Amino acid sequence: MASIGIRSVRKAYQKNAVVHGVDLDIASGEFIVILGPSGCGKSTLLRMIAGLEEISAGEISIDGVVVNNIEPRERGCAMVFQNYALYPHMSVADNIGYALKVAGVPKEERRRRVEATAKIVALESFLDRRPMALSGGQRQRVAMARAIVREPKVFLFDEPLSNLDAKLRVAMRAEIRRLHRRLGATSIFVTHDQVEAMTLGDRLVVMNAGRVEQVGAPAEVYNRPASRFVASFVGSPAMNLMEGTIDRHGVFVYDEERRVAVPDAVENRLVGHKVTLGVRAEAARLVEAGTSGSLPATVDFVEELGAGRVVHTDLDGLSFAVAVTEPVALLPGTAVGIAIDPADIHLFSSETGLRIDAAPAGAQVEPPLVP
Amino acid sequence: MVERTPIFDAICQVILLIGLIVALLPFAIVIIAATHDIRTVNIVPMPLMPGHDLMANLHEAWVRADLASKLLNSILFAVSVAAGKVILSAMAAFSIVYFRFPGRSLLFWAIFITLMLPLEVRIVPTYAVAANALAPFQAILDVTGITWLIRTVSGFQVSLQWGLLNSYPGLVLPLVATATGTFLYRQFFLTIPDELAEAAKMDGSGPVRFFFDMLLPLSRPNMIALFTIMFVWAWNQYLWPLLVTTDPKFGIAVTQLKLLIPSEFGLPDWNVAMAGTLIIMAPPLIVVILMQRWFVRGLISTEK
Numbered sequence: 001m002a003s004i005g006i007r008s009v010r011k012a013y014q015k016n017a018v019v020h021g022v023d024l025d026i027a028s029g030e031f032i033v034i035l036g037p038s039g040c041g042k043s044t045l046l047r048m049i050a051g052l053e054e055i056s057a058g059e060i061s062i063d064g065v066v067v068n069n070i071e072p073r074e075r076g077c078a079m080v081f082q083n084y085a086l087y088p089h090m091s092v093a094d095n096i097g098y099a100l101k102v103a104g105v106p107k108e109e110r111r112r113r114v115e116a117t118a119k120i121v122a123l124e125s126f127l128d129r130r131p132m133a134l135s136g137g138q139r140q141r142v143a144m145a146r147a148i149v150r151e152p153k154v155f156l157f158d159e160p161l162s163n164l165d166a167k168l169r170v171a172m173r174a175e176i177r178r179l180h181r182r183l184g185a186t187s188i189f190v191t192h193d194q195v196e197a198m199t200l201g202d203r204l205v206v207m208n209a210g211r212v213e214q215v216g217a218p219a220e221v222y223n224r225p226a227s228r229f230v231a232s233f234v235g236s237p238a239m240n241l242m243e244g245t246i247d248r249h250g251v252f253v254y255d256e257e258r259r260v261a262v263p264d265a266v267e268n269r270l271v272g273h274k275v276t277l278g279v280r281a282e283a284a285r286l287v288e289a290g291t292s293g294s295l296p297a298t299v300d301f302v303e304e305l306g307a308g309r310v311v312h313t314d315l316d317g318l319s320f321a322v323a324v325t326e327p328v329a330l331l332p333g334t335a336v337g338i339a340i341d342p343a344d345i346h347l348f349s350s351e352t353g354l355r356i357d358a359a360p361a362g363a364q365v366e367p368p369l370v371p
Numbered sequence: 372m373v374e375r376t377p378i379f380d381a382i383c384q385v386i387l388l389i390g391l392i393v394a395l396l397p398f399a400i401v402i403i404a405a406t407h408d409i410r411t412v413n414i415v416p417m418p419l420m421p422g423h424d425l426m427a428n429l430h431e432a433w434v435r436a437d438l439a440s441k442l443l444n445s446i447l448f449a450v451s452v453a454a455g456k457v458i459l460s461a462m463a464a465f466s467i468v469y470f471r472f473p474g475r476s477l478l479f480w481a482i483f484i485t486l487m488l489p490l491e492v493r494i495v496p497t498y499a500v501a502a503n504a505l506a507p508f509q510a511i512l513d514v515t516g517i518t519w520l521i522r523t524v525s526g527f528q529v530s531l532q533w534g535l536l537n538s539y540p541g542l543v544l545p546l547v548a549t550a551t552g553t554f555l556y557r558q559f560f561l562t563i564p565d566e567l568a569e570a571a572k573m574d575g576s577g578p579v580r581f582f583f584d585m586l587l588p589l590s591r592p593n594m595i596a597l598f599t600i601m602f603v604w605a606w607n608q609y610l611w612p613l614l615v616t617t618d619p620k621f622g623i624a625v626t627q628l629k630l631l632i633p634s635e636f637g638l639p640d641w642n643v644a645m646a647g648t649l650i651i652m653a654p655p656l657i658v659v660i661l662m663q664r665w666f667v668r669g670l671i672s673t674e675k
Binding site: 078086103150 | 564566567569570571572573574575576580584585588589
């Protein structure tokens with residue numbers, strides 16, 4: 001177990017910067033998930049922690065020791081790769097035990113530890129097989145066993161579940177969670193799958209274009225996204241976002257017919273500002289067309305999900321998803337209204353993309369946006 | 372395009388059969404000629420029914436060309452060259468693929484270009500180097516004036532000398548470098564996923580360990596293929612062994628064949644020459660037959 005400190009870490013390939021200054025503190029034993037779209041620098045960050053990539057600027061420390069110039073093998077990290085990276089010419093037992101063999105652990109102890117580890121991931125009966133003769137899930141477990149057997153201070157997972165089919169992924173997710181509870185080692189898990197991120201992480205780190213957009217508990221990231229990017233990336237279906245301005249009554253105006261009252265907009269000096277209004281599909285409601293205060297829309301199509309359904313509507317060119325629980329019989333083209341509770345509104349600055357927080361009652365007003 | 376009609380199949384088989392006959396006919400004639408006595412072998416045209424003197428001819432060739440010791444030399448020579456090529460090219464490709472150093476790709480292309488310079492083209496300079504393997508270094512010392520400096524200061528004349536003529540190292544070493552082999556290994560190493568190297572790195576293995584624990588076992592089919600090709604190639608070398616070994620003690624079997632070929636005014640005993648040929652072509656044939664299963668796999672190299 002170890003804490004990890006990341007101080008303004010940057011990575012550039014020649015002139016091409018991919019990570020622009022990341023700061024992050026990871027507590028001992030924590031399960032951190034780094035979430036972001038492909039190419040956002042999340043894997044690069046992980047590989048810098050592992051020691052597989054050089055750190056262009058900044059500092060990474062493990063247990064207080066700066067590891068920038070320490071070889072991967074001396075950092076005490078174990079890594080699980082996306083494509084497993086098993087040694088194809090070795091048996092499962094040799095795969096798991098290779099790190100111990102390199103470290104010079106005596107044969108007898110090696111065998112004992114390999115067997116104990118195989119038991120943890122339920123691979124005892126496959127120890128003599130070659131990776132070729134294993135299924136995807138079993139290979140994944142070998143890769144995990146290879147990491148576990150070293151008793152590392154830090155586990156690094158680089159999208160380990162993305163090569164598995166949907167059902168197996170759910171099972172492995174649970175297994176990783178259980179394993180973490182059992183071993184308690186600090187873990188960093190990189191993924192682009194937000195469901196994985198929400199279910200696994202103690203805390204999420206949402207990254208975009210080489211920058212950290214938000215760090216927080218899964219619920220916090222979901223309920224209070226720090227930026228427009230986080231809002232659109234976390235949650236399925238994605239949060240509905242509408243561009244508009246706040247008029248002098250403190251009402252968000254998307255167009256002539258579609259207005260949403262924004263609480264405390266005047267107090268927060270938002271009048272006249274261009275903002276992005278976000279509403280989760282789960283928070284919006286479908287009402288009769290023409291209901292006062294609702295946004296007029298037409299039904300585009302209905303996505304049936306079994307447990308619920310998502311009605312995709314069209315607001316004169318802007319698509320807007322509404323999640324409903326009851327079965328609905330809506331034909332494409334039907335006129336409906338969308339009702340939005342002011343409490344469910346997320347506001348983001350159109351310029352910076354950052355969240356604009358409504359001032360809670362009694363609290364001091366946020367720094368003025370208008371000078 | 373895959374055509375599957377009976378007529379087309381038949382045409383294909385006929386073409387293949389013609390090819391097979393063309394390839395095997397000379398071989399068959401060698402075998403038949405080796406079974407005749409000297410009178411029959413000189414009848415024009417030579418009878419195509421095998422005679423009864425195969426053993427006598429083989430024995431005659433064996434004794435006359437001193438094949439016992441020459442075959443031993445040949446095996447030693449071909450195995451050393453093939454093994455040397457396998458080891459050297461594996462290491463060369465390893466350094467080119469897995470290490471970032473300045474001039475890396477320049478070096479690779481320099482090696483690659485030597486494909487266009489077979490031994491026959493560079494045989495004179497190679498011979499000069501073999502005559503004194505340290506000559507290039509001597510030249511460097513001479514040109515830079517270090518020889519002069521040492522002579523002036525200490526009165527000692529530096530003259531480096533390491534002759535390789537008429538020795539096994541002289542036979543083998545100049546033939547050990549191989550662009551083909553390096554290229555074959557490089558292509559194979561490039562197909563090994565980077566994650567494998569990274570996983571090994573995370574497991575604590577250094578480069579040398581990675582080479583021996585991962586790359587060598589994984590490239591076994593490659594090695595066998597390369598060894599087979601290079602063994603046959605080395606076995607068939609004629610010019611270099613002829614040049615570098617004037618001492619019959621180091622002679623190899625292929626150059627020895629010359630002794631068996633009837634001279635202009637000598638006895639036209641082609642039957643013995645053919646018997647000798649049969650003996651000498653046996654070892655590479657055996658190697659190819661034994662290795663062919665792995666050999667094919669190594670060249671296609673699609674095992675995942």
